[in-house]
Amino acid sequence: MNARAHFTRMQDSTAADWRLIGGEFMQFAQQLPDRVLTHLRLLDGDYGGFPIDRLSHCRQTATRALRDGRDEEYVVCALLHDIGDTLGSFNHPDIAAAILKPFVSEANHWMVQNHGVFQGYNFFHHIGMDRNMRDQFKGHAHYARTEEFIALYDDPAFDAKAETLPLSEFEPMVHRVLAQPRNTIYKAATEALA
Numbered sequence: 001m002n003a004r005a006h007f008t009r010m011q012d013s014t015a016a017d018w019r020l021i022g023g024e025f026m027q028f029a030q031q032l033p034d035r036v037l038t039h040l041r042l043l044d045g046d047y048g049g050f051p052i053d054r055l056s057h058c059r060q061t062a063t064r065a066l067r068d069g070r071d072e073e074y075v076v077c078a079l080l081h082d083i084g085d086t087l088g089s090f091n092h093p094d095i096a097a098a099i100l101k102p103f104v105s106e107a108n109h110w111m112v113q114n115h116g117v118f119q120g121y122n123f124f125h126h127i128g129m130d131r132n133m134r135d136q137f138k139g140h141a142h143y144a145r146t147e148e149f150i151a152l153y154d155d156p157a158f159d160a161k162a163e164t165l166p167l168s169e170f171e172p173m174v175h176r177v178l179a180q181p182r183n184t185i186y187k188a189a190t191e192a193l194a
Contacts (some may be wrong), residue, residue, distance in 0.1 A: 003020055046085070059079065060163075061079070062075050062078040075170065077112050081154065119150050
């Protein structure tokens, strides 16, 4: 069994406790890409009424982005954009955005976080909702980027006959993108615990 701190309140913790916790944290953090990929695989075979299963949709979205020459971070965002479907049935974009936030640009984070409202333009009117809900974001710096993500990659990625690369094609990318936080607070915390 690994050594553990003995405090009952964080305010009573010591630097020695945090050295111990930091060592454990770093080992655990290094396994994050594998845990994310394991969770993504839960979408395999889950159709939810859609023409293709949710994992295939994620792979197809990422395939389209990759084939279009998008950078690795963007492709990983495309792959993981719907990972939250299993845990956040009513707010899946928030789940994906929370996972990606420490590792991606603000533009890609915003795109993933808001893709559900933007995709709604294509179907909200069929379920009694306002298809123009995305208009609340008009003028936002990442509006056009998110609109483009939907139009080019997310919306057309329900085609059973379209090229859909295997998950193994994207696994190295996920490992690289999720290897080290790039955003200030997360990067600082990781460095402090190392």
